[in-house]
Amino acid sequence: MTTHASIEPVDALRRIAFLLERSRAGTYRVKAFRQAADTVLRTPADELRRLADTGTLDQLPGIGKSTEAVVEESLAGKRPAYLVSLEEKSPERLVEGGEKYRAALKGDLHCHSDWSDGGSPIPEMVATAMELGHDYLALTDHSPSLRVANGLSAERLGKQLRLIDKMNEQLTDFRLLKGIEVDILDEGELDQDPKLLDRLDIRVASVHSKLKMASAPMTRRMVAAIGDPRTNILGHCTGRMVDGERRGKKLRREQSTFDAAAVFAACAEHDVAVEINSRPERCDPPDELIEQAMAAGCVFSIDSDAHAPGQLDFVEYGCERAQRLGVPLERIVDTWPLDRLLEWAKKG
Secondary structure: OOOOOOOOHHHHHHHHHHHHHHOOOOHHHHHHHHHHHHHHHHOOHHHHHHHHHOOOHHHOOOOOHHHHHHHHHHHOOOOOHHHHHHHHHOOOOOOOOOHHHHHHOOEEOOEOOOOOOOOOOHHHHHHHHHHOOOOEEEEOOEOOOOHHHOOOOHHHHHHHHHHHHHHHHHOOOOEEEEEEEEEEOOOOOEOOOHHHHOOOOEEEEEOOOOOOOOHHHHHHHHHHHHHOOOOOEEOOOOOOEEEEEEOOEEEEEOOOOOOHHHHHHHHHHHOOEEEEEOOOOOOEOOHHHHHHHHHOOOOEEEEOOEOOHHHHHHHHHHHHHHHHHOOOHHHEHHHOOHHHHHHHHHOO
């Protein structure tokens, strides 16, 4: 429900960015508000008010006309007009249905930060996940071979793991899980140092390259990766794009071809979860493949694949599909308590 209550400047800027990301607004628009929030957070309150009183907020880095108005209205005890407008346009839920499953979801096992191709730093992703009521979030930045997404080398992943340890020392009632979205290479190998993969809590294995590979070799490739004892989740298994955009151009991509019966049988055999990828432009797997995976006895994860904090809300799309298709709640691994999830991910 929309409220016109006053709000602190940094919270107003963060809220605006969240709502823009949630609506899949352009990165450039969102970035302006995220950068302004960082600036406001670093500026002493007395200095911020002095600049507002003298009409010189634009002297601060990252403060432009739109963000200046937001800060000034917040400091005046008003709810910024732009925020009110966004809240009035933003639906309470992104999609009708799935409420029971969203209430049962305890975490999200697939998201990206600005360490790879996400748009925000790790602490902002964590803060938003906590605000959305999650108990845990798996940070799953890309692996090295996906250079276009600034995939993490072994050295960079090692640094990220040390950062996660430090963050978890400061967190209460929440856990940031060490994870990766690791590329499935041509022959089914996982694209990262096995010793580093062993240090992770969650490993999402996904195909990002040669998506038009013929069915037989694609099936062998996927089954090999599923059979790797480190694999926990098979990410966006068809690779399709139904409503995407890149650099302002519409992006459509047909789904990969593979023997779904063989792939889902392997997932069931090796206790690998089939991801219900909640990004609206992916909607992957299609409904009929979710039903086939259910019949094969697979477990599932409902993941946002968020590349920005506001996109963490995308799990609503996945929850709607899972509830509508009758996926048993007990077979959705991110409805499980953290201890059970981690024990499952170890695979003994």
